[in-house]
Amino acid sequence: MARRSDHSREQIKEMALQATEKILIEQGLAGLSTRKVAAAIGYTAGSLYLVFENLEDLLLHVNVRTLEKLFQTLQGSANDCPEVQTCLRNMALAYITFAKDHPNLWSAIFERQWQNEMPDWYNDKIAHLFQLVEDKFQQLLPEARTDKVAQAVRAYWCGVHGVCMLGLTGKLDAISDHSTEELSNTLIDNFLFGLTSKKESRDD
Amino acid sequence: MARRSDHSREQIKEMALQATEKILIEQGLAGLSTRKVAAAIGYTAGSLYLVFENLEDLLLHVNVRTLEKLFQTLQGSANDCPEVQTCLRNMALAYITFAKDHPNLWSAIFERQWQNEMPDWYNDKIAHLFQLVEDKFQQLLPEARTDKVAQAVRAYWCGVHGVCMLGLTGKLDAISDHSTEELSNTLIDNFLFGLTSKKESRDD
DNA sequence: ACATTAAATTAAACATCGTTTAATTTGTCA
DNA sequence: TGACAAATTAAACGATGTTTAATTTAATGT
Structure with a gap:
């Protein structure tokens, strides 16, 4: 196994959840997007799908x-x-x-x-x-x-x-x-x- | 003044409203789009903006x-x-x-x-x-x-x-x-x- | 120490969206 | 008939969620 960054899957999950919550608080549901969440945690939209099924799943966890x-x-x-x-x-x-x-x-x-x-x-x-x-x-x-x-x-x-x-x-x-x-x-x-x-x- | 088709502004408005309602009933809000409405009445998405401010306005009328x-x-x-x-x-x-x-x-x-x-x-x-x-x-x-x-x-x-x-x-x-x-x-x-x-x- | 291998990550593509713009068609009037 | 203006569209723009292939990374076997 190998990973580029020093973030475990769980860490990424946690970071994504916190970032989503922040965006949600500041910009509402309409202002939420996968790319915004990914950018906020220094990753790319595609990486979120390694940790969540989709945006709906991510939102459900928030x-x-x-x-x-x-x-x-x-x-x-x-x-x-x-x-x-x-x-x-x-x-x-x-x-x-x-x-x-x-x-x-x-x-x-x-x-x-x-x-x-x-x-x-x-x-x-x-x-x-x-x-x-x-x-x-x-x-x-x-x-x-x-x-x-x-x-x-x-x-x-x-x-x-x-x-x-x-x-x-x-x-x-x-x-x-x-x-x-x-x-x-x-x-x-x-x-x-x-x-x-x-x-x-x-x-x- | 000139118009290509034989539909007045009011007619188009009415057609769009009915088409929107139909799509809404059959596919829900998530299935609604300007292009679908336009296609249903034989027009193009851009034409809707001659009659409604935007999709939100159209939906409000429905x-x-x-x-x-x-x-x-x-x-x-x-x-x-x-x-x-x-x-x-x-x-x-x-x-x-x-x-x-x-x-x-x-x-x-x-x-x-x-x-x-x-x-x-x-x-x-x-x-x-x-x-x-x-x-x-x-x-x-x-x-x-x-x-x-x-x-x-x-x-x-x-x-x-x-x-x-x-x-x-x-x-x-x-x-x-x-x-x-x-x-x-x-x-x-x-x-x-x-x-x-x-x-x-x-x-x- | 180096090549192999597999996982992690990304860049790019895809199809769609609402909306705006410029181009084109159309009908009417001088 | 030709000019003008309105009606309509085609195309573009930026953005979306998601998938795919390509690329980077780190650990492993030798």
Whole structure:
């Protein structure tokens, strides 16, 4: 075996990931290209294909890192809160804050239409995130059936994500300028109130 | 003045819009290109720039048509319902159904990161859609302050959109397979219940 | 120490893209 | 009929993701 440079495959992989993240942060998904990434790490576009399947694969690895950071943030916001409702409130706000702080990284996860379906190691990270919310809902609804909790988790998640998406892409500002945080609280509070008030209702 | 073909500017515009829509439906946003559109209407890519600013402008015009269709659908679902809650339920379901029926047209509205901010004639169409929901909320909360209604509309809209987005892009299937419609109902019902139960609560 | 060999890396090619430019066709009017 | 202007195109430009063949590099066997 022989290699010209003193970078191992893993090193190149790491360098490429960091370079991609930097470009993504500074120029957004539209400003990302294989040649830019390669130039940033002193290599050529072709070399990236030795380490990643293609640009989509590279981007997927950056996204999973973003998901990990998001996980840390959400976990931190889910700890010291007296009531479960407060936790779920805070986690939503933490999600929104994260998206605002890292708009390009965050939207890189959703902006793209992926060719292949997500690999397992990626879906696992998302499940990891869901688990964080699910724990709280199990605490909130201790006697509820498993699938009811799962349903609540998804509804919550969709709501928060919707606020984030429409809020950050400015699709709401055209109409009014309510803050995204207020919107999130309105949605969560009312949803949770409804959920905890009529635990026994059957409507399906 | 002289023109080679017997197509007026308006005709070409219309032809291009229809061709774009067809390509979008069949091949998705990733399969769309100026050359394809031009070829489909028997012209050359350059000719499109006589009629549209650029591809983004062309796509925007297709999207506004999609919004108009969506408006018709929502309006239809908002008519014959005994209770307001039922209307809001149905409108959400209609939105989801529309997105499922026209997945590529629907996601073309959101998948792309736009260079320029939306023109007024586009934002107006969105406001038009919001109005449809706002009417129902005003009916639901006749005594509420205007901004509270506006807030509720946005929360509702974000929730529904979030369900749609995460549901259609398959970001939820990785975890469980609850139907998108059930999810929508869970979110809406609980949110509305919370909203109508504690009308007088103050928490901001 | 040197030739061999295989891996690492690149340069170049390919097909495509959005957009702009100059060239060409076309129809109308003096 | 000839001149002019609008309509349309062909071609060019710079850029993209990806693949290929060529080249460089370092370790190995002798």
